[in-house]
Amino acid sequence: MSAEEFKKQGNAAFVAKDFGKAADLFSQAIEASETPNHVLYSNRSACYASLKRFGDALQDAEKCIGINPSWSKGYNRVGAAQSGLGNLDDAEKNYKKALELDSSNKAAQEGLEHVQRTQQSRQQQPDLGFGQLFNDPNMIEKLKQNPKTAELMKDPQLVAKVLQFKSNPQAMGTEFLQDPRMMTIMAALLGIDLSMGGENPAGESENPSKKAEASKSTESEVPATEPTKPKAPEPESQPPVTQEDSMEVDEPEVDSKAAADAEKAEGNKFYKARQFDEAIEKYNKAWELHKDITYLNNRSAAEYEKGDYDQAIKTLTEAVEQGREMRADYKLIAKSFARIANAYVKQDDLQNAVEYYQKSLTEHRTPDTLTKLRNCEKELKIRETEAYVDPEKAEEARLEGRDFFTKADWPNAVKSYTEMIKRAPEDARGYSNRAAALAKLMSFPDAIKDCDIAIRKDPNFIRAYIRKASAQIATKEFVGAMTTLDIARTKDTELNKGSSVREIDQLYAKASQQRFQPSDPNETSEQAYERALKDPEVASIMQDPVMQSILSQAQQNPAALQEHMKNPDVFSKIQTLIAAGIIRTR
Structure with missing residues (x-):
């Protein structure tokens, strides 16, 4: 399948909330695409974010803006991934960048507001002492080296969660109680052994004397009466990756397309009024707003009507090249080729006209283009003949x-x-x-x-x-x-x-x-007469009253027959009867 087909299936899977399948389809679309496509990376980033794989989502989002740094919605993806990782400052920075490129970007505005609210909430919540604990810049490496947590740190989602708590210690409260892996990590960071006499995470038995010492140490640190625990803060919700946002990505230029179509409509009005320079200006604006080769085709039509055939050919050549890159509808490419041919006809360059009509028919076969090709070929042949x-x-x-x-x-x-x-x-x-x-x-x-x-x-x-x-x-x-x-x-x-x-x-x-040559050399005169009468022309002559009269006179006066034969019609009929053997000559 083509990249476009994989993309359509990926969109359908995303709408059905089958994010894993959607991510796989977008991956296949990326592999099938001849050139890097920022929209595909953006869509897969949305899938990863929906799966809470914020690290992968960030990687795809950064790839997206690397391909197209001027596309504001790519920064939405970076912001969403950074927000999911708890990097609120980076998320805020990218949402603001998106709004700089497109102030009407609703998703960026909502994402920015969400991040700012979350930042404000963080400042108002206590971190329960976790901030200092997670402040170590080498924390992740230490956890990977610690035999009690080494296996746990092979889970990228758990690492992402730890990094999130590093940026937002306030969100640690309930997770600490709900996820036993986080308790193991906390114990490792505090130097506490939670094995309680069983096997440690590394599978080694503990030294009893060390265990006793650890127990005493722990007992001396715990107060006799347990103070009231502060209420754990609610975990922060990440900005949702909605279906609407994904479909916005799949059709990235909705607003610019509408503006471009408005310019095109104005251009069409000028074209119908035969104000071709004004029409060209409007079509140029449409093309600048949104890359759709329909606008180039329209511009070429105005240039053609102006009589600027060279410029029309140049514009249409650009339309074909851009259309190939953008995988435009083959019918639009065919129309561009046909219009190039029309321009060559106006320049009386029929050889090139034939070539481009043929290219148009290769893309899409239409009766009109086929007729023009045939007329061109016919005229070329006539000219070649005349020139010779x-x-x-x-x-x-x-x-x-x-x-x-x-x-x-x-x-x-x-x-x-x-x-x-x-x-x-x-x-x-x-x-x-x-x-x-x-x-x-x-x-x-x-x-x-x-x-x-x-x-x-x-x-x-x-x-x-x-x-x-x-x-x-x-x-x-x-x-x-x-x-x-x-x-x-x-x-x-x-x-x-x-x-x-x-x-x-x-x-x-x-x-x-x-x-009337007989097929049988031994045929008798009677047989020849019977065969001759079967001939439709002989039978018609013999039944003609005028010929009957002439033949009757000839029997009485042969010289009269010579006189009648001066008439071409009579001569022809007499010759037929002689050839058939009806009239015999000596």
Whole structure:
């Protein structure tokens, strides 16, 4: 899981008052975080304080302010930990530091008031003589060396309690009576043996004579009548680490965020009024108050509308960098990248625009950005094609292709004609010539495609129609070939006075004959007639009343048929019937 996910689970555990689990989750968040995160240390400090592990709480709190010394709530944590350890002067100092950084810090104000009340209470309470006893600066070391207390001093919580009493002897009263470990420590500090004849803490038996001496010594020090014991003071309560305080830490900039959003709202008003300089100023203030890259994105929009595209790109680049560090929503990062691309489009730098649209789509895919990318790529391709156009080089490629074609070097002919097409994409000859070379390579479907492009570029290019029909015949598209030839004949008659009509008619006859070519070489004329009548076009012609009349006249006067064939439509139908074997010629 990511650091953010561990943090969310830690917050949930803290709300459920499962402070041990929360501390463990925040520890995992700290380990998973790529950079030191002051909020995570602050949150774990709150958990330790709730567990009364004030030493650990202090260590994390100091780590927190080490990472971010300007964050006032980090000093709340130091103050709470110091207060828990009984170091009220240090606690007071840190709460005051928090208020210097943020006078509205409610938790710091309450913590300071609590510490000051506790200090005042201390001054009014007697210390029962414990102050002088705990005044030894080497007290902890002596207790660790003493065989009667060495094991006890391995408990860090007990050591923290001893240090607390060292700073606040007045709080010792009830603890002395309630915790037998504290009685052992007190006895060690006073030099009194509490073993009462049993085994001492070190496990060694005592010398009877020394025990008797100690007993006499003790008896001589105790008065005959026991004086009235002063009432033990109530133990000091530590400032509570509340759920509200933890959630304040998890969302550390609530107040600054609200102020920043207010500045942003003002900036939006200026933006809508097209007062872009004023809008930029407001967005800058928002960013200074709270680090949210939304404000940078908004500022870039104002810079973009001003026409300051370089500055907009600079702002958005900063937004991406800051967003990465702050683990901002990937959608915001995507928006920054897309806006950088928009700025490059305005600068007519389509290469960079394509690059940043792609980066945006990597972060978050949206239809709008995808459309812009496709439009950019299309425009780039058009520009590249246009930049390559050169009529002179196109003519050189055409002549080169012709030479290769003459030498029957069809692959190189295709290559040269392709170069011609790139250099002069509107010249129909390049496509037609390449179709001729492709046909030689038996690549008839590609040849047909090139002829279609040539015809589209120049609808009156007769050679393209003829080459297309030849390729269609090769692929057994006989009806299609005849349709192509019909168009070619009409245009040739209109434009060229029928200069290509003979070639066209030959191809037409070839297509017609092959169309009805029998699959069985031993087929009889009757079988051929029956097969022909099954063809939909032949059947339609035979059922046409006009054609029935023409065929009837032809039987009486064959010369009349020649006259009728001057009509292109009748000619086409007669050719179909001849090819099908319905009309036989000698």
